[in-house]
Amino acid sequence: MVWNRLSGLLRSHGGVLAAVVGLYGLAALAALAPPWMLGRIIDAVRASAAPERIDTMAVIVVGALVCHAVLTLVSVALSIRFGEAVLAELREGFVRAVLRLPLGTVERAGSGDLMARTGRDVGHLSHTVRHSIPVMVVSGVTVVVIFGALTVLHPVLLLAWLPSAVIVWLSTRWYARRAPGGYLRELDTYSELTQGVTDTVEGAHTLEALGRQDRQRRRTDERIGRAYLAERYTLWLRTVWYPTLEFSYLLPTAVTFLAAAYLHAQGELTVGQIATAVFLTVQVVRPVDLLIDQVDSLMMGFTSLRRLIGVEMVEDPAGRTPSDAPGTPGTVEISGLRFGYTGTEVLHGVDLSLAPGERLAVVGPSGAGKSTLGKLIAGIHTPTSGAVRVGGEDLTGLAPQDRREKAILLSQESHVFRGTVAENLALALDRDEVDRDALWRALAAVDADDWVRSLPDGLDTRVGSGHLALDPAHVQQLALARVVLADPEVLVLDEATSLMDPGSARHLERSLAGVLAGRTVVAIAHRLHTAHDADRVAVVEDGRISELGSHDELLAAGGSYSALWHAWHGDS
Structure with a gap:
């Protein structure tokens, strides 16, 4: 995959690369004139030539x-x-790959790993492409031209580089066999360290409340220790390799001088040509040093490229378009659904059917699998076994755009992108031209039009980092308005109104109920008034649906839902 990408890049930019090599070749030829002329000047002075x-x-x-x-x-x-x-x-390809990644994949990888790839790996690759590759091209062309000049001067002079070539080959081969794995471990440990620091910062208040600062500090020290050992290993490789290279660069000058002196004694070279040979040998040392020195940067860049292209290799296995098989829009059919994280099964054989336009509330204790069920319905995760069909279509393998037309998940974690309010809303539309009236209708549907009109520039007000900061409730309303614009068959709400006060959240949910009439809605709820308003309630316990029915039916049954309802209301 990596070599295919590199060969593709060389093909697409081959003309520019050929021009670069050609120009460097001419520059190297021009650089041969001074040592060549200096040798001739020496011979001319010895022959008492005209000034x-x-x-x-x-x-x-x-x-x-x-x-x-x-x-x-x-x-x-x-x-x-x-x-x-x-x-x-390469950067554009990486960003496209990241944006196409399934959300479940991103969640499993962790933000620290993604940050390391977008930061440290891109930085290494940037240095390789901007600096190392041009230097290698310059040095490579220069070495070829100078060795060619030595050959013209006398082929025997090339033998002076034979011992050094053997030393360079063996030491570089030793290094190249160990460096890629070492650098890969180094980058992996850095990703782990970044993830740990991110988790510590995000969960600082929780760690303090539980008194786990020392434990987290020890875990961070362990990660730093692993990162230190990984980096020390690659440093050790360089400390062994570099001195060997330095010796191999000094050796050819002495051997060239001795070989040229022998050839002079045999009448094969003049004194001026001896000087030229030594000058050329000294001149070629620097490009050889630069050429080999960039092997280290090339190894790091190649490893970084592997990690960046690896993101593309774990793309959503989608690409399949919806089938032409008949299906009723808005239906949800779940059969034998099982799913687990890292080998631990969370859902155990869930079966569920939803009719078009039905509103289902999913309730239950924390950790029971409610949010996981919602993500599976939205196609974010792929079932371990069983199937989830929306509108008669199995979501597994659908292209992201087709999957979004079937189902969308809206969670409590909403984001405001840096830009205008209109641009934030238009993210939900798969087209360049946006009907501003449609944006206003979507805002009105979620009771957000009044405060947007009160902004300095209305829809054109710039929000996000460095601009107007929106409070969490307004951020959530913009996210809800995007869902209205996206118009999916099935909407999964995972505590989408949790950042609002109970009165505002209830008002918003009722207004959404009118807007979403005819659309199937799955609401993951901790506030049980959501369950009260739903057509049916599903109680999830221990990864299974233990109860299913209307609010009144489940209350009359006197089971888990009834206990939750009475506890929520504070009944004895």
Whole structure:
């Protein structure tokens, strides 16, 4: 997958890359003139050549240096453009993949892992694409050109690099076999550490209330310890590899001098050519060093790319379009439904049928599986076994857009995006042009039109980070208005009005009841007045539906629901 992506990028940007390589090749050729001319100047001085000839060669050296500088400047600018274009394409692909991920996948991965991928991994990849790849191209072309010049000078001079080549090959191979796994562990431990810090910050009040600060501190120290060990391992790899490389760079200069002196004794090279050979050898050390040094950055960038592309590989296995099989819109059929998190089963063989337009309230103790059932109905999670059909269509494998047309989950965790009120509402619509009258109707449906009209610029008021801050109740109303605009067959409300005071929440739910007439609604409720208003109530206990019926029927039955109702009202 990674190599396929890289080859695709090279194909799409091959023209620019070829131009970069070509320009760097010309710059490297220009850089050969100074050492070559210096060798000729030495021979000319030894032969007592005319000063004009020596001056001409000196001018050629200066001209070659200027030409090299200009070509290098243009090459660097073009390579930066190449790097930015590749990085932008990778970033856009990553963002598209993240936005297409099923919510259940994101929840299982945790926000810390996603933050590490979007932050640290993208940063490593950015450095690789912007810096390492251009440097490797420059160094690679320069090395090829200089080795070619040494070959022209005398092929035997290349043998001076043979011992160093063996040392570089063996040490780099040793490093390359260990570095990818080490860097992958390093990034994984960093993701775990970021997730732990995020959880600690978000749950700080709970930890303080329970007196678990020391325990959480110890767990954080353990994560830091694992991250330290992982990073120390990769640092150890570099401390072994780098000194070996430094030795291999110094060795060729001495060997070249000895080989060139031997060739001079045999009458094969002049003194000036000896100087040229040594100059070229010294000149090639830096690009060889840069070329090999970028292997480390390339390993880190490749590992980061694997993690970023890995997000695309866990995309929703959707793509299937709704079938043409007849089905009544708004029906919900659940049969043999089982689901678990990380091997622990939460729902055990749930069966349930909802008629079009029916309103079901799901109640029960915390941890019984109410929210999980709602997420399965909305298609966020995939059942371990059994099936969930909405409108006659199995939600498993449906494309996200088709799934949203069938069912939508609205939870208490709503978000205001940075932008205008209109832009926040338009997120629910799969089109560029938005009917503002439709936005106002959706706001009126959830009793939000009055306060939106009172804003400085109405629908065009900018909200979100750095702009107007909305209180939680207004944020929730905008989320409800988005649902009205999306117009799904089935709506799952998971405590969607929990951030409002009871009076406002009840008023809003009653207004929604009129707007959502004819639409199937599943309300996950802790406030039992929601159950009172529903057509039927499902009591979930221990991952099963223990009671199902109307409010009055369940009260008369005197079971769990009746006990919950009387406890909620404070009855003895």
